[in-house]
Amino acid sequence: xxxxxxxxxxxxxxxxxxxxxxxxxxxxxxxxxxxxxxxxxxxxxxxxxxxxxxxxxxxxxxxxxxxxxxxxxxxxxxxxxxxxxxxxxxxxxxxxxxxxxxxxxxxxxxxx
Amino acid sequence: xxxxxxxxxxxxxxxxxxxxxxxxxxxxxxxxxxxxxxxxxxxxxxxxxxxxxxxxxxxxxxxxxxxxxxxxxxxxxxxxxxxxxxxxxxxxxxxxxxxxxxxxxxxxxxxxxxxxxxxxxxxxxxxxxxxxxxxxxxxxxxxxxxxxxxxxxxxxxxxxxxxxxxxxxxxxxxxxxxxxxx
Numbered sequence: 001x002x003x004x005x006x007x008x009x010x011x012x013x014x015x016x017x018x019x020x021x022x023x024x025x026x027x028x029x030x031x032x033x034x035x036x037x038x039x040x041x042x043x044x045x046x047x048x049x050x051x052x053x054x055x056x057x058x059x060x061x062x063x064x065x066x067x068x069x070x071x072x073x074x075x076x077x078x079x080x081x082x083x084x085x086x087x088x089x090x091x092x093x094x095x096x097x098x099x100x101x102x103x104x105x106x107x108x109x110x111x112x
Numbered sequence: 113x114x115x116x117x118x119x120x121x122x123x124x125x126x127x128x129x130x131x132x133x134x135x136x137x138x139x140x141x142x143x144x145x146x147x148x149x150x151x152x153x154x155x156x157x158x159x160x161x162x163x164x165x166x167x168x169x170x171x172x173x174x175x176x177x178x179x180x181x182x183x184x185x186x187x188x189x190x191x192x193x194x195x196x197x198x199x200x201x202x203x204x205x206x207x208x209x210x211x212x213x214x215x216x217x218x219x220x221x222x223x224x225x226x227x228x229x230x231x232x233x234x235x236x237x238x239x240x241x242x243x244x245x246x247x248x249x250x251x252x253x254x255x256x257x258x259x260x261x262x263x264x265x266x267x268x269x270x271x272x273x274x275x276x277x278x279x280x281x282x283x284x285x286x287x288x289x290x291x292x293x294x
Contacts, residue, residue: 001228001232001286001287001288001289001290002289002290003251003289003290003291005228005232006232006235006236006251006282006286006289007248007251007252008232009140009144009252010143010144010147010153011140012139012140012143012144012153012156012157012160013153013154013157016135016139016143016157016160016161017132017135017136017139019157019161020132020135020161020164020165021132023161023165024128024131024164024165024168027165027168027169
């Protein structure tokens, strides 16, 4: 067998340069979609942080009053002592929103 | 490796016209080299295109002066990966044979040529990868021994010894290889 037959030179399919140009053009017009994933994740976290209801101030307020055993001076909040020693009723006003607070043992925060 | 060696002159970023000119020059030899891995004309063309697209994607890091050996390396890597993929598919019975020799040969000559082509393909495929890449590059890339050596990152002497070893194996499989004077 001839060496030229073993390593026969074959003509490539026609239109190679045209196809390559099309691929390179398509490559250039692609958007960097990999940026979109982290951006969406960051936006979702931001929305969650903004929408999440804030309960911490109420808890802090109730805890501080409970631990001190006194009511904070306020215009429309009065600390009432219930018959049950572990329970304190604290109406926000005369007709709405009553908080039930379990008093904790000494030195511990109340369970809320 | 010489690809990333510090150059005394400022590196030139690869431009689109330069890449297209390179393709016009390298299309045929690169197609013929990678064809010996994938054994399918359309796929071989895709491999060459993949190599050029990948180099274009990394053009900011590629110096125009050293892009040619880099292109060859990428093309060889892509071709070897495709070959591995085809072997996996063949292992699971999902792939058919390549189309290098068109089916349906009617005359005896065409049949004999198809048989010879299959024998050549089997002999080249049976070569160890290190020998195959050297002999195919030496015979079909149009590069000199030194250029093949630099492209593959091996000494020129190793290129010569591996090419000779590959030729011996091919001759053992196909019979003595006649040199045709040009």
